[in-house]
Structures are given as structure tokens and as C-alpha cells.
Amino acid sequence: MNPALHVEVVQRSQSRATKDFVKEIVRSFLLNFVSLSPGVILSETDLEENVELKEHVQMITFCDIEHDTEVLVTETELVYHIYKLDAFGAESDTMTDTSTGEEFAAADVWALPSEQFHGLWESLIYDTKLKEDTVRFVETAFEFADRGVDPNVIGWNRVVLLHGPPGTGKTSLCRALAQKLSVRLADRFPRARLIEINAHGLFSKWFAESGKLVARLFERLEEIVADRRLLVCVLVDEVESLAHARRAALSGLEPSDSIRAVNALLTQLDRLRRRPNALVLTTSNVTGAIDVAFVDRADIKRRVGPPSARAAYEILRGCCGELMARGLVAPREPVFELRVLEGSRFAESEPSRASLRLWGVAREAAGAGVSGRALRRLPFLARALHVRDAAPPLPRFVDALGAALRDHLADAADMDDAAVHAPV
Numbered sequence: 001m002n003p004a005l006h007v008e009v010v011q012r013s014q015s016r017a018t019k020d021f022v023k024e025i026v027r028s029f030l031l032n033f034v035s036l037s038p039g040v041i042l043s044e045t046d047l048e049e050n051v052e053l054k055e056h057v058q059m060i061t062f063c064d065i066e067h068d069t070e071v072l073v074t075e076t077e078l079v080y081h082i083y084k085l086d087a088f089g090a091e092s093d094t095m096t097d098t099s100t101g102e103e104f105a106a107a108d109v110w111a112l113p114s115e116q117f118h119g120l121w122e123s124l125i126y127d128t129k130l131k132e133d134t135v136r137f138v139e140t141a142f143e144f145a146d147r148g149v150d151p152n153v154i155g156w157n158r159v160v161l162l163h164g165p166p167g168t169g170k171t172s173l174c175r176a177l178a179q180k181l182s183v184r185l186a187d188r189f190p191r192a193r194l195i196e197i198n199a200h201g202l203f204s205k206w207f208a209e210s211g212k213l214v215a216r217l218f219e220r221l222e223e224i225v226a227d228r229r230l231l232v233c234v235l236v237d238e239v240e241s242l243a244h245a246r247r248a249a250l251s252g253l254e255p256s257d258s259i260r261a262v263n264a265l266l267t268q269l270d271r272l273r274r275r276p277n278a279l280v281l282t283t284s285n286v287t288g289a290i291d292v293a294f295v296d297r298a299d300i301k302r303r304v305g306p307p308s309a310r311a312a313y314e315i316l317r318g319c320c321g322e323l324m325a326r327g328l329v330a331p332r333e334p335v336f337e338l339r340v341l342e343g344s345r346f347a348e349s350e351p352s353r354a355s356l357r358l359w360g361v362a363r364e365a366a367g368a369g370v371s372g373r374a375l376r377r378l379p380f381l382a383r384a385l386h387v388r389d390a391a392p393p394l395p396r397f398v399d400a401l402g403a404a405l406r407d408h409l410a411d412a413a414d415m416d417d418a419a420v421h422a423p424v
């Protein structure tokens, strides 16, 4: 038997059916298939001919975690995850600065799986198995916690550190990971929350009060993690800012109670990671050692870099698809998958010309180390600045993307220049 294929099923919010019922109708629907392709998503239009599915199911995703290629239904165990999306978005856990009465969002709290993060996982494209490996790491860590494996005997913990240059998708990947875990671990944890701590804010403007704010924030967190059936993912973005704050405090630039506040936050996070239902997710733009002990001990440390040429091509291909679907680039025509493009059959042929040019843009972007964030902005810049007609054909739009990329690179070079010549 092959490794399991995970089938994620989004149940419609208004459906009152039980999970077992939904699983059964999806299972019998999938009996019609001989093989399934990991990564494929069946949306409303694909499901509308089946009356029951149409009523209860919004989307079915075959996850690409274990498999790269098509699998035969008869030879693969299908593992079903049925869930509804939370439509409410984040609630800010606000606190009040007692000295001024001002309100401050110390953390944003999301109920997972959230509608807001739906599709985020699929939208992140890396050439390596970064996403898949990270899920496996965290799942294994929860399995060890479940079985009570002694961390003194075998080194493992539930602290994730994603580090790398800005705009490479670290924060998005943390959110997507929390969402994925809420779906995959639903048997163990029927409910899940993502808590994004506003560490930057806690220690910049609110220094005088930050000790009290940290204490209150963690009192709330303690209440939340006390529920063992709740998965609690705590995200601390730009964790190096904590180390900076502490260093500034130690060097006498900041008042001494702020040292205590930063240390309190670190101690609390350290304590939190020992709770069997908690996961601490951290990101950093600094690649070297970060002066924060509990992060140093993170077992799940991954470097996230700018997209490779292949990943950049996939990102831009998705962008072109979206603009064609919205009628902003017309007519609709295929942008080929890279492996199809690489097959000799398509090389240099008319239908593949736009794709080949897009591949050229992707290679240029990757060669210059353009981030995923900047890549996702290129289509907007191309459309705003480099095409005049309402709906340009794809080849012209791809040329505009190339022009937008060159603008971006020239701007980046200007900024570097300005940084070099800026007064110190």
C-alpha cells in the first residue's frame, strides 16, 4: 500500500450534516475515480452535478504532502479531513495602558481553520519540500508529546523558527501551517487558535507599561492553553526584535523594568512550549544566531529563501491565470506547467511562446534574488504602468511583466545606492 493521501473537505457553513455523513458522500463520489492527482482542488463547479455534494461540500483538496505523482485509488489509503471554515476573522486581544487609557492590541486571535487563511498553503510555492517537511516535523513533535517521549532522552520540541530575507513568505507560512495543523490534527484537537503576539508593539511604544501588559497577556494565554483539547499556535514575528529590545535595555538605553518585561516574555514563551497542546512559531529576518535562548533550541529551524526560477515561474503562472480568469488579460490561453514546457513537444511551438517568455522573466527574477512578495506585485505594476489596452493578450502582458521586473530591479539598485550614500 502507498502512503496515505490526505483528502481535505471543506463543508459548507450552512450544512448541518454530520462529518461522518459528509465523509461518506465524498467517499462514494471518489469511487468514480480510478486515480487521483495530489495538489488538485475540486471546487463548486466540479461538484455541482452531484446533488448531495452541492448541498454540503464547498471544496475538496487532494493534498500533495506525500505524493508527487498521481495515485491509484485502489492502492492508496485515503485519509479524510472534514471541516468548516471560521468566517469571523481575527479578534484583537486589546489591553489598556493604565497611564494614558489608550487601547493597544497585544495580540490577534484567530479561530482556525479560518476563511481568511483558506488557500494560503497552496499559494505558497517553494522549490524544495519546505512546506511538507515542516508539517511532518510538527506532526512528529505532537506525536512525541502525545506518547510522553522524554525530551531529555530524545531531543525534540515544538518551537519552529523560519528565518530568511524579507518578503519570502515566512509569516504566511506560519499562518498556513497553523491552519493546516488545525485540519490535520482535528481528531486530537477539535478546536484550534492562532495567537499572533504583537511583540514589536509591546516593546516599542509601551515600554513603561510593558511588564504589566506581558503579565496580563500570558494570564490570558494560560487560560486558553488550559483547555487540552484546544490546539494553541502562538506566532511571534521578527523574534530578533526581542533580543534587540533586551540588548538596548541592558546597555542602559531603556529603563530597567523593560529588561524584566522582555525577559518575562521570553520566560513565558519558554514555559508555553512545554504545554502539550501548544506550538510556538517564530520568524526572523536575521540569518545568524539570534540572542534568544528558547529560539536557539528550536528543533524545527528552516531557512526560507527567495523563489528559485521554477518557483518564480509557478508564482507568475498563477498570477497570469488569475488575470485571465478575471478578464484583465484576454483571450484565455494556457500557460504551460514547466515540466510540459520542458518536454520537446512544446519547445518553440506557437502555443508555448508566451510561456517560454514567462520562463525567461522568472529566470531573470530568480537570478536577481527577487522575493516572493515583490514577484506577486509585478503583475499589478505591469498592468498599471506597461500596458495601455483594457485586456492585453498574454504575450504582450508577459512582456509588460518583464518591463515591470526591470523597473523593480532599477528601483532596488537606487535604494541600495541611497543606503550606501546615506549619512551615518
Ligand SMILES: Nc1ncnc2c1ncn2[C@@H]1O[C@H](COP(=O)(O)OP(=O)(O)OP(=O)(O)O)[C@@H](O)[C@H]1O
Pocket (backbone or CB within 6 Å): 123, 124, 125, 126, 165, 166, 167, 168, 169, 170, 171, 172, 173, 283, 284, 285, 307, 311, 315, 371, 372, 373, 374, 376
Ligand atoms: N515562495 C512564495 N510563494 C508564493 N508567494 C510568496 C512566496 N514568498 C512570498 N510570497 C508572498 O509574499 C507576501 C509576503 O509574505 P510574508 O509577509 O509572509 O513574508 P515574510 O517573509 O514574513 O516577510 P517579512 O520578513 O518582511 O515580514 C505574501 O503575500 C506571500 O504570499
